[in-house]
Amino acid sequence: MTDDTTANSDDSPERRLVSGWQGRFFEDFAVGDIYKHPYGRTVTETDNVWFTNLTMNVNPMHFNEAYAAGTEFGERLVDGTFVIALAVGMSVVDISANATANLGYDDVRHHAPVFHGDTIFAESEVLDKRESDSRDHVGIVTTELRAYNQDDELVLSLERTPMVLKRAAAEPSAAAPTGWPAGVGTQPADLD
Template sequence: MTDENNTKKQLVEGWHGRYYEDFSVGDIYKHPFGRTVTETDNVWMTNITMNLNPMHFNEAYAAETEFGERLVDGTFVIALAVGMSVIDVSVNATANLGYDTIRHHAPVYHGDTIFAESEVIKKRESSSRDHVGIVTTELRAYNQDGTKVLSLERTPMVLKRAYAEPSAAQPPGWPEGIGVQPDTTQTPTDE
């Protein structure tokens, strides 16, 4: 397939995520992109979850504490770090089995930028499902100063490569037939 400028166009596979076979104990993935936490993030999470601790929504109250200002809701920090890890750890997960050993190491404030990394600490075949394996990672989150603010163990069931059928035309999460599709009736010509 070529365009009016004779530029050859082709579907090229992008990142499809890791499959069970791609994980090795000891691997560390630094997840792309930091994310700055806003006051809106904190207020929404606090309201959505009905977290009534005034430390998260009452500036006058929080100013009188040892922290001197509102703290970001810890469950938001967990959700953010887990979300940041999906691109490397669980794009091909069929289920999350658990979140364990959750520790908040330092407070997070409005305006902090969070970065996350995951280290593979265990992996094993599933004893009940042939199409997945079980991977446990330690997820660690840091602020812009390098202070560790969160750690937890995360255990998803991850699809095995033999049971996945991603392609350039239908990557994970795309329905069949959406967007540009390979032209199976013509062979691209090179000039």
């Protein structure tokens, strides 16, 4: 009796390198597109305390429960710069995985407080795109990034402008995705 699922079987599938998500390139953006970034992220007390300490933010509203209990919020608030960093990080997969630089963050607005235990979701809308005047291999994309909590309350908005590679300049491939050094992992020659 033979097992038809073995790798040595004539019926076994052909092995091949398949490109994963390579991120968007300049050509992939269109004004008016909205990308709902995958995954929500629940903010923990540890996130807030570590970030507050790392950045030396000495406002007691972020790390002093007794102080915060006496404020209008009745509890500690999550550091606003953490919320910015989290929302921007959530957008990288769709907006700037192929960026060569972030040119600016504008019109940053905190619309509502974020508390420990809130889950943040983010989306970006393409507001503008243009060719770079000084670099042929990139274009400039401006997006509005919006972050919401689990109750659909807008907690943050900002405009973000990265300089994004054009596809021809990046030359993405399954064997050499962004961030991988040449020759690491499975290579086409390994599949023969």
